[in-house]
Every structure is written in structure tokens, then in C-alpha cells.
Amino acid sequence: MKTPHKDTDSSSIQSKIENISKELNKELGNTSNSEAISNLKNKYLGRKGSIQSVLKLLPDIEIDDRKKYGKVLNELKTNAENLFENKQKEINKNSKNNSKKNNADLSLPGYPVKFANSHPLTQIKDKIISIFESLGFQIALGPEIETDYYNFEALNIPKDHPARDLQDTFYIKNEFNTYGNNLKVLLRTHTSPVQVRIMEKVKPPIRIIVPGRVYRNEAVDSTHSAVFHQIEGLAVDANVTFADLKATLECFAKRFFGETISVRFRPSYFPFTEPSAEMDIGCVFCSGKGCSICKKSGWLEALGCGMVNPRVFDYVKFDREKYTGFAFGIGIERLAMLKFKVNDMRLFYENDLRFLRQF
Numbered sequence: 001m002k003t004p005h006k007d008t009d010s011s012s013i014q015s016k017i018e019n020i021s022k023e024l025n026k027e028l029g030n031t032s033n034s035e036a037i038s039n040l041k042n043k044y045l046g047r048k049g050s051i052q053s054v055l056k057l058l059p060d061i062e063i064d065d066r067k068k069y070g071k072v073l074n075e076l077k078t079n080a081e082n083l084f085e086n087k088q089k090e091i092n093k094n095s096k097n098n099s100k101k102n103n104a105d106l107s108l109p110g111y112p113v114k115f116a117n118s119h120p121l122t123q124i125k126d127k128i129i130s131i132f133e134s135l136g137f138q139i140a141l142g143p144e145i146e147t148d149y150y151n152f153e154a155l156n157i158p159k160d161h162p163a164r165d166l167q168d169t170f171y172i173k174n175e176f177n178t179y180g181n182n183l184k185v186l187l188r189t190h191t192s193p194v195q196v197r198i199m200e201k202v203k204p205p206i207r208i209i210v211p212g213r214v215y216r217n218e219a220v221d222s223t224h225s226a227v228f229h230q231i232e233g234l235a236v237d238a239n240v241t242f243a244d245l246k247a248t249l250e251c252f253a254k255r256f257f258g259e260t261i262s263v264r265f266r267p268s269y270f271p272f273t274e275p276s277a278e279m280d281i282g283c284v285f286c287s288g289k290g291c292s293i294c295k296k297s298g299w300l301e302a303l304g305c306g307m308v309n310p311r312v313f314d315y316v317k318f319d320r321e322k323y324t325g326f327a328f329g330i331g332i333e334r335l336a337m338l339k340f341k342v343n344d345m346r347l348f349y350e351n352d353l354r355f356l357r358q359f
């Protein structure tokens with residue numbers, strides 16, 4: 001019977017196996033490339049590796065222990081082989097991903113960047129403004145909460161006029177108390193009150209356009225809205241005639257719709273102009289041939305205009321013998337609908353990107 005010595009006693013073999021297993025797991029965890037794995041493989045599984053060196057001790061121990069540890073060492077060997085294989089797979093996978101990241105194809109087209117656009121109503125407003133600016137008109141602005149005086153009275157809109165009715169106008173409950181006068185206030189129903197406000201401050205010659213938001217107590221449908229946009233125009237000087245009005249608006253129509261557009265003026269009525277007219281343009285949908293939109297007439301209403309009523313001059317103390325002027329009011333939504341051939345005004349307010357991206 002062999003005498004067990006220090007290296008071959010079974011408990012020392014047990015602790016050697018435990019150490020190998022512990023060290024292997026630790027070293028493998030710190031490994032990140034194939035070369036290091038191959039070195040480790042050699043260190044543990046090679047002919048002179050640590051597992052082999054323990055196997056060499058087995059012949060010196062008791063037969064029962066020899067069987068037991070032989071089995072344990074074989075399992076350790078198989079386990080180690082699996083661990084190396086898995087680690088190698090993991091490293092291969094990572095290096096594949098990294099090479100994908102690093103080798104991006106810079107010649108591929110990029111993702112398109114979508115630029116925002118102005119709202120179609122803003123585009124139309126800007127276009128109208130730029131045409132009139134080129135004709136010498138300046139921009140003027142006024143308040144959206146207006147007094148009854150500027151919105152109606154000074155524009156010669158009499159007390160019993162239907163426009164003043166609650167059905168048409170949003171009145172504001174609180175009244176302004178200015179110098180002891182209670183002023184009836186409302187949301188302006190048109191941009192025309194700015195005419196009066198400017199004429200109170202500026203002496204002729206005057207040439208202004210007034211873009212802005214206006215309010216009417218209207219049910220919303222395809223051609224009406226409770227809030228919409230207008231551009232008011234006013235020109236006052238000595239010797240301004242209806243010919244100036246016609247020439248200015250005809251020039252505007254040609255620049256806005258194109259040189260081939262036809263224009264006609266029809267008599268109309270507004271309290272603050274005399275005479276008053278509607279300007280029609282040849283139907284943009286059927287080119288004047290007659291269709292359901294122009295009700296077979298070949299014409300579409302574009303804007304209202306007229307010579308400034310001398311009674312308005314009286315309110316602002318202009319000499320009605322010396323000065324004459326013309327005024328016009330353009331509905332921005334109306335012109336946008338005609339220009340873009342949109343048949344429902346509500347589309348402009350719904351902010352549906354599928355609609356807005358077309359402009």
C-alpha cells in the first residue's frame with residue numbers, strides 16, 4: 001500500500017480542482033479576445049495544463065478516490081471546453097456588431113430633413129402685402145377689440161344697420177369707461193375701423209393696407225367662419241378717382257392670379273363707400289366657360305371696394321371738397337380658396353398636415 005503524501009492526499013486534490021474551476025471562471029470572465037482564449041485553453045487543457053497535472057496525480061491515490069476524482073476531472077474538462085467555446089462565440093458576435101458600426105456606408109443617401117412651410121393663409125397674406133407694398137402702400141395695424149364708434153359709427157354704419165345686430169357681432173359685456181364715457185366694445189367685424197384710426201392721425205396723402213383677424217357671429221360652414229382674416233386698403237389724396245381704384249385693383253388681380261385673369265366691377269353697397277363695387281374675377285375653375293362653382297356665370301366674387309364716403313371724411317375732419325379716396329376689403333381666406341382651388345374654408349383651420357403639406 002502506497003503512503004499518501006502531501007500532494008496526493010484526496011483533500012488536496014479536492015482543493016486543487018476547486019481552485020482550477022474558480023480560476024478558470026475568473027480568467028475567462030476577464031477575457032475579451034481570441035488570442036487570450038487560446039492562451040487560457042493551453043493553460044487549463046493543454047498537455048502540460050493544470051487539469052492534466054492533477055490527472056497525473058490520480059495513480060498515487062486510493063482506488064475509490066481515483067475513480068471519484070477521475071470522473072470529476074473529466075467533467076471539469078468537458079465543462080471548460082464548453083466555456084471556451086461559448087466565450088469564443090460571444091467574442092465573434094461582438095466583433096461582427098462592432099464592424100457593422102464602424103464600417104457605416106457613408107455614400108448612402110441620408111434621411112430626408114423635412115422643412116416646415118408657412119401656413120397657406122400666411123403665404124397668401126404675405127403675397128397680397130408684397131403686391132400692395134410694391135404699389136406704395138404701407139402696413140397699418142389696429143386693435144381686435146374695438147369700440148362701436150370705430151367699428152360702426154365713424155364708418156357711417158347707422159344704428160339700425162343689420163351688421164350691428166347681435167346675430168352678426170360679438171359684443172363684449174364690459175364697457176370701457178373713458179373720461180366718463182361708457183364705450184360699447186366688441187370684437188371688430190372688419191379691418192375697416194383702422195381706416196378711421198389712421199385718418200384721425202395722418203393727413204393725406206394716405207396709402208395703407210391693414211391685414212388682421214376679424215370676428216363675426218356666424219355658424220361655421222364651408223364658406224363661413226367666426227374668425228377669419230381680411231386686408232383692408234385705403235388711399236386718400238387730392239384728385240383720387242374711381243379710375244385709380246380700378247387700375248390699382250386690376251393690377252393687383254393680374255399680379256396675384258396671373259396676367260391672363262379677367263376682371264369686372266359691379267355696383268354694390270357699403271355704408272362707408274359711395275359709389276361701391278364688387279370686383280369679380282374670371283372663374284379660375286372653368287376659365288370663364290361656366291361651371292357649378294361660378295353658377296354658370298363664368299365670374300367669381302373676389303373683393304369689395306368703393307370711393308370713400310364723404311361722410312366718413314366728416315368724422316375725421318378731412319375736407320371733403322379737397323380730398324377723395326378709395327377703399328377695398330380683401331378676404332384672405334376667399335383669395336386663398338380661389339388661388340389654391342380649395343372648396344372648403346375649414347380645411348385652413350384644421351391643421352391636418354396632409355392638407356398643409358400641399359402648399
Ligand SMILES: [Zn+2]
Pocket residue numbers: 283284285286287288289290291292293294295296298299
Ligand atoms: Zn366656373
